[in-house]
Amino acid sequence: MDTAKSRELPRADVLIAIMGAPHTGDLVTSAFRLTQALLERGASVHLWTCGNATRLTQLSLGDDKPRNFVDWARAYPTTATLATELLSTFPTTLHWFACRFCSQERGADAHVPGIKLRPPFKFTDHLEATDKSFFLGVC
Amino acid sequence: MADTGRRLLIIERAYRGSVETQFADVLYFVRELNRQQGGMDILLRGLAVTFAAAHPAPVPALRIAGRRLDTLPDPRETIRTLVSEGAGVWAQDSALAEFETGPDWLQKGVRRASDATFPDWAGYLSVHFL
Amino acid sequence: MAEYLLVESQGRYAGPGSQDFLGDAVRLVESGHTVTVLLIENGVTDGIGSVSDPLGRLIDAGARVWVDGFSLEQRAVLASRLRPGVRPVGMDEVAEHLLRPGVQGVWH
Numbered sequence: 001m002d003t004a005k006s007r008e009l010p011r012a013d014v015l016i017a018i019m020g021a022p023h024t025g026d027l028v029t030s031a032f033r034l035t036q037a038l039l040e041r042g043a044s045v046h047l048w049t050c051g052n053a054t055r056l057t058q059l060s061l062g063d064d065k066p067r068n069f070v071d072w073a074r075a076y077p078t079t080a081t082l083a084t085e086l087l088s089t090f091p092t093t094l095h096w097f098a099c100r101f102c103s104q105e106r107g108a109d110a111h112v113p114g115i116k117l118r119p120p121f122k123f124t125d126h127l128e129a130t131d132k133s134f135f136l137g138v139c
Numbered sequence: 140m141a142d143t144g145r146r147l148l149i150i151e152r153a154y155r156g157s158v159e160t161q162f163a164d165v166l167y168f169v170r171e172l173n174r175q176q177g178g179m180d181i182l183l184r185g186l187a188v189t190f191a192a193a194h195p196a197p198v199p200a201l202r203i204a205g206r207r208l209d210t211l212p213d214p215r216e217t218i219r220t221l222v223s224e225g226a227g228v229w230a231q232d233s234a235l236a237e238f239e240t241g242p243d244w245l246q247k248g249v250r251r252a253s254d255a256t257f258p259d260w261a262g263y264l265s266v267h268f269l
Numbered sequence: 270m271a272e273y274l275l276v277e278s279q280g281r282y283a284g285p286g287s288q289d290f291l292g293d294a295v296r297l298v299e300s301g302h303t304v305t306v307l308l309i310e311n312g313v314t315d316g317i318g319s320v321s322d323p324l325g326r327l328i329d330a331g332a333r334v335w336v337d338g339f340s341l342e343q344r345a346v347l348a349s350r351l352r353p354g355v356r357p358v359g360m361d362e363v364a365e366h367l368l369r370p371g372v373q374g375v376w377h
Contacts, residue, residue, distance in 0.1 A: 013368060014367065014368075022156050022159045023155055023156040023159055023160060024155055024156065025154065025155060025156065025278070025279075025310060025311065026154055026155075026156065026157055026278070026310040026311070026340070026343075027278065027310070028156060028158050028159050029156070029157040029158045029159075029201070029310075030278065030309060030310060032158055032201065032203050033201060033339070033360045034360060034363065034364060034367075036201075036202060036203055036204070036360075037360040037361050037363065037364035038364045038367070038368070040361075040364075041361075041364055041365065041368060043364070043368055056159065065161060065162075065163065066163075068162045068163070068167075069171075070162075070170075071162065074162075074210070076161045076162060076210050077206070077208070077210075079158060079159050082158065082203050082204065082206070082208070085203065085204035085205065085206060086203060086204045088204070089204040089205055090204075132367060132372070132373065132374055133374070134276070134374050134375075134376040135376060136278075136376055151282075153282075153311070153344075154310065154311060154343065154344065157343065185282045186280070186282045186311055186314060186344065189344045189345045189346065192345035194345035194347075196342060196345070198342075198343065199339050199342045199343060201339075211343075215345060237314070237317055237318060237350075238317070238345070238346060238350060240347050240349055240350060
C-alpha cells in the first residue's frame with residue numbers, strides 16, 4: 001500500500017472529491033464519467049474518496065460483483081476493478097486517494113494497488129495542489 | 140376494499156448508483172421478492188415512474204478506461220419482466236404528467252394510480268417503502 | 270468578473286435544495302458573472318416543463334443551461350420535455366468547459 005507519506009503531492013488540473021455514499025444516487029457514475037472525459041483530454045486528476053465512498057476500492061471486492069442469479073454467466077466488474085483499469089490506463093495523470101480515517105473507521109483500509117491512503121488533515125494540500133475542485137455529495 | 144392478499148411496495152427514490160449497482164438495483168430485489176411472495180403490487184412514485192416508460196431506447200453504456208461498460212441497470216426492462224411475472228405495477232399519475240409525451244409513453248400492463256383509482260393500503264397485508 | 274460552472278445533480282424530487290442552488294446561480298448572473306448551469310443525474314428533472322422558476326429566471330438572464338444527455342437517456346426523459354433554452358450536452362463538452370482557464374466549478 002502506498003501511503004504517500006513523504007512524497008511531494010503532484011499538481012493536477014482537477015480534484016474530484018467523492019464525499020457522498022455510493023448506492024444512494026448517481027454521483028459515483030458521474031465521478032467516473034467526468035474523470036474519464038478529463039483524462040482523455042490530457043488533463044490530470046486527483047480523485048479523493050471520503051466516508052462510504054472509500055469502499056469503492058476495497059481489495060475485498062475482488063474483480064467481479066457477486067453472480068446475478070438471473071444471468072448467471074455474465075460478469076459485472078466491481079468499482080475496484082474499474083478504478084484499477086483507470087489507473088493503469090492513465091498512470092501518470094490520475095492519482096486516486098482514499099481518506100485514511102474513513103477507510104479505517106469502516107475496516108476498509110485494504111485498497112487495491114495504486115490507491116494512496118491520505119489522512120484527512122492533508123486534504124487541504126489537495127485543494128492547493130489542484131486548479132479546480134468538485135465535491136460530489138456530502139459525507 | 141377487498142383483501143388483496145398481497146403486499147404493496149412503494150418506490151419513489153430512483154437511480155441509486157448505476158456503476159456500482161449494475162444489475163443489483165432495487166427492482167432486482169423486488170423481482171426476487173415477487174417470486175418468493177407469489178405476487179406483489181408495486182407503486183412507482185416521483186421520478187421512479189420513469190421506470191415504467193415504454194421508451195424503446197437502450198440503456199446507455201459508459202466508457203471507463205478502455206472498457207465499454209454496458210451492464211448498467213435497466214429498470215424499464217425489469218418492470219416489463221415484473222409485469223410478465225405477475226406483479227401488479229402502478230404508476231402515480233401526478234408524476235407521470237411530468238414525463239409523459241403521449242398515450243404510448245407508459246408500458247402496457249402498468250396501471251395509473253390517481254385519487255380515484257389508487258392501491259388501497261387497507262387491502263394489503265403490509266405496505267413498505269423501498 | 271468570474272465564470273462559473275454550476276452543477277445541479279439532485280433535482281426537485283430530492284427537496285428544496287436544487288431550487289436554492291439555482292437561486293444562487295440567478296444571483297451570480299444578476300451580479301454580472303458568467304454562469305453555465307449543468308443539470309445532471311436526477312437534476313435533469315429541473316429542466317422539464319415550466320415548474321422551475323429559478324431556471325426560467327436564469328435562462329431569461331442569459332445564463333447557459335445544459336442538461337446531461339446520458340442522464341436524460343437513463344431516465345427515459347425525451348428532449349421534447351425540456352423547456353426552451355435547455356440544451357443537451359455530453360460529458361466531453363463539460364470537461365472541455367471545466368478546463369478552460371478561469372472557470373470555477375461548484376457541484377450540488
